Amino acid sequence: MRNNRNTFFYSLSSKSRKLILITSLLVFFLILVLSRFDKSNLSNSIRASSSELSFNLSSIIASPVKLMIAGYNKIIDISRVYQENEELRELQLSESISFQEIIEMKLKIEEYERLLNTFNDNEFNFKTARVMSKISNNYLNSITVTSGKINDIKPGMPILGLKGLVGFVDQVRKSTSVAILLSNISSRIPVSISNHSYQAIMIGQGFKNPKIVFAKDRDSISVGDTISTSGRGGIFPPFILIGKVSSINDNEIEVELFENIEKLTHVRILEY
Amino acid sequence: MKTQTSFISLNNFQNSIFHFLFIFILSSQIIVTSPYLNIFYILGVMIFIRAEYEYNWKLILLISFYGLYQDTLLGFQFGFSSLFFLFFFFLGQISSLLSGTGSFLINIYFFVFGIFLLSILEGFFFFFSHSIIIDFYKLFINMILTIILFLFAKRFFNSFVSLNV
Structure with a gap:
């Protein structure tokens, strides 16, 4: 028995046997990909149990790269600080006037809302989380954040940056979560365009800007129009800012996001 | 007494560095x-070059495992990365069988063919699905940079292995 097994192993050493082994494995993995094994419960349970382990392991292995990038970013940031500080000093006076105007407008809106007996449906609790990593190849963009099941995070919760919507929670692990970004090709967001609330769907295109599809009033949309969530379908609350129309070609309306995802360090997870 | 199944061009230290x-x-x-x-x-480049040298059958299984590990890590469909890695391994092996290790030009042709084929398949997949x-x-730009990297990596790997000879 032992001899037979050894004979088998040694026979694999010939180039033809190895090629047969490679070809068999190629066929096996091709069938695995085509059979949509990924949709099965077994696949989900394997992924759930192993993804956090593999992520933690890879984080340790890739920590030198992480340190180098963090160091480089710090140097760049410090060089920008001086320049920004100078600019901010110049803007301080005019900003203070703008700030007064904003507060005044906010107070006015609150007063009108009270008079019209409306309620503010856009107030939700949120949790702040740190961005641990950004995982992406050309089309599958996602981030990992430091909040998980222990923080009551659930799949589908919207994720916001400082300026607007960033994405939504996809996988929830024990202490971390994976969020799909708006640029991910599987991202489909119901949006409202301009003050006239033209309804459409925004889909991610990987490294390219997201595009608008199924716009009913396509001819009325123009470059610079603001895009926000429409709230339709109940996936996201309405009026969350996303971006603005950056270009309109024959076939495509492209969106420039307000949030620079590359520079995100912290995000807010809305409890919606 | 343990006998070796094949003569390995890379010693244990060089193999460890590769992995x-x-x-x-x-x-x-x-x-x-x-x-x-x-x-x-880039990972495809590494596998393609490694496949041109002698290896143990365990390497094939190890590369398949790396593929599954990457699928878990990046959320790809199970089997996708293994398919990709093994494709380059297969291509590298066929290239070395036809040309012999060290034949630079034929290796480049095979590698460019592999990258080109994958890019076309990727394009069709994203267009239709x-x-x-x-x-x-x-x-x-991706393809050009990868091919340039291949040229450098190949030279580096050749000189690296020659230290062992």
Whole structure:
């Protein structure tokens, strides 16, 4: 028995046997990909149990790269600080006037809302989380954040940056979560365009800007129009800012996001 | 007495370095992102070059395992990365069988063919399943950079292995 097994192993050493082994494995993995094994419960349970382990392991292995990038970013940031500080000093006076105007407008809106007996449906609790990593190849963009099941995070919760919507929670692990970004090709967001609330769907295109599809009033949309969530379908609350129309070609309306995802360090997870 | 199944061109130390580098670059994908340089292709380069030298059958299984590990890490469909890695391994093996190790030009032809074929398949996949037209400019730069990297890596690997001879 032992001899037979050894004979088998040694026979694999010939180039033809190895090629047969490679070809068999190629066929096996091709069938695995085509059979949509990924949709099965077994696949989900394997992924759930192993993804956090593999992520933690890879984080340790890739920590030198992480340190180098963090160091480089710090140097760049410090060089920008001086320049920004100078600019901010110049803007301080005019900003203070703008700030007064904003507060005044906010107070006015609150007063009108009270008079019209409306309620503010856009107030939700949120949790702040740190961005641990950004995982992406050309089309599958996602981030990992430091909040998980222990923080009551659930799949589908919207994720916001400082300026607007960033994405939504996809996988929830024990202490971390994976969020799909708006640029991910599987991202489909119901949006409202301009003050006239033209309804459409925004889909991610990987490294390219997201595009608008199924716009009913396509001819009325123009470059610079603001895009926000429409709230339709109940996936996201309405009026969350996303971006603005950056270009309109024959076939495509492209969106420039307000949030620079590359520079995100912290995000807010809305409890919606 | 343990007999070796094949003569390995790489010694244990060189093999360890190959595997360490491979896992290191694979893991770096959770941090490093660039639209102009696909790390997936870099791993393909490494496997293609490694396949031209003698190896144990365990290496084939190990590469399949690395693929599954990457699928778990990056959320790809199970089997996708293994398919990609084994394709390059297969291509590298066929290239070395036809040309012999060290024949530079034929290796380049095979590698360019592999990259080109994968890019076309990728383009068709995204067009038909997601209605997305691939950015050919970025794809072209990706391919060129990967091929340039292949030339450098091949030379480096050759000189690295020659230290062992």
